[in-house]
Amino acid sequence: MHMEQTSGSDTPRRYGTLTRLVRDTLREGILAGNPAPGQKLPSEAQLIDKFHVSRTVIREALSALREEGLVEPRRGAGVFVLDPAAADGPALRGIDPKRISSVVEGLELRTAIEVEAAYLAAARCSPLQEEAIIRSHHEVGACIRDGRSTVEADLAFHLAIAEASNNRRFVEILSLLGHEMIPRAALEGKEAATPTAYLERLYEEHRLIVNAISSRDQIAAREAMRAHLAGSQQRYRAYLANL
Known part of the structure; x- marks a missing residue:
């Protein structure tokens, strides 16, 4: 390599x-x-x-x-x-995607980290880091259009924002969560496909986060990320209930 x-x-x-x-x-x-x-x-x-x-x-x-x-x-x-x-493995592993309470715990942890990461990214991100955020956002859209799994692109999007905060501890924690930070990851391929409306709403919420970071609007970035993760909780509850 x-x-x-x-x-x-x-x-x-x-x-x-x-x-x-x-x-x-x-x-x-x-x-x-x-x-x-x-x-x-x-x-x-x-x-x-x-x-x-x-x-x-x-x-x-x-x-x-x-x-x-x-x-x-x-x-x-x-x-x-x-x-x-x-090995005990990372303490943050073990989110059960079929238990709503477990998923909510993970999303609440992400909210505590990612809301502040978005705020800092709006203030600190370099042009290259902004480009990485935009590129990963576009990749999510391409996956939706092509009918491909969005999990990897979604994960890359959130990690790109954490990296743009220029606080490596945010990146470390989200990296420990890995795919478990995307609750639907464990269900894709095993259950019904993720509804298109679910993904399109997710993409729109991502767009608001990207716009706020690109505009260097820290407050808007923070609130857009908070709204996105709160929406993820609500959508996941409905998604799991309908499987």
């Missing part, structure tokens, strides 16, 4: 994206038994050479794996793989 080498001028958005890519690649290997439990990961220098990223990206990816209980740094010896079966 080749990843572009980062530099001191890279944006926090770029760092966050590369960190997730390295973390996810290493996690997949660990879960597949490569390296096996008890074995040592390659050194920082070897990982930098393998992924073509900075030391900061490698250290943040390893830190995320340590928090998941998948690796253990040992002073002077390196970073060792732990048994994935014994």
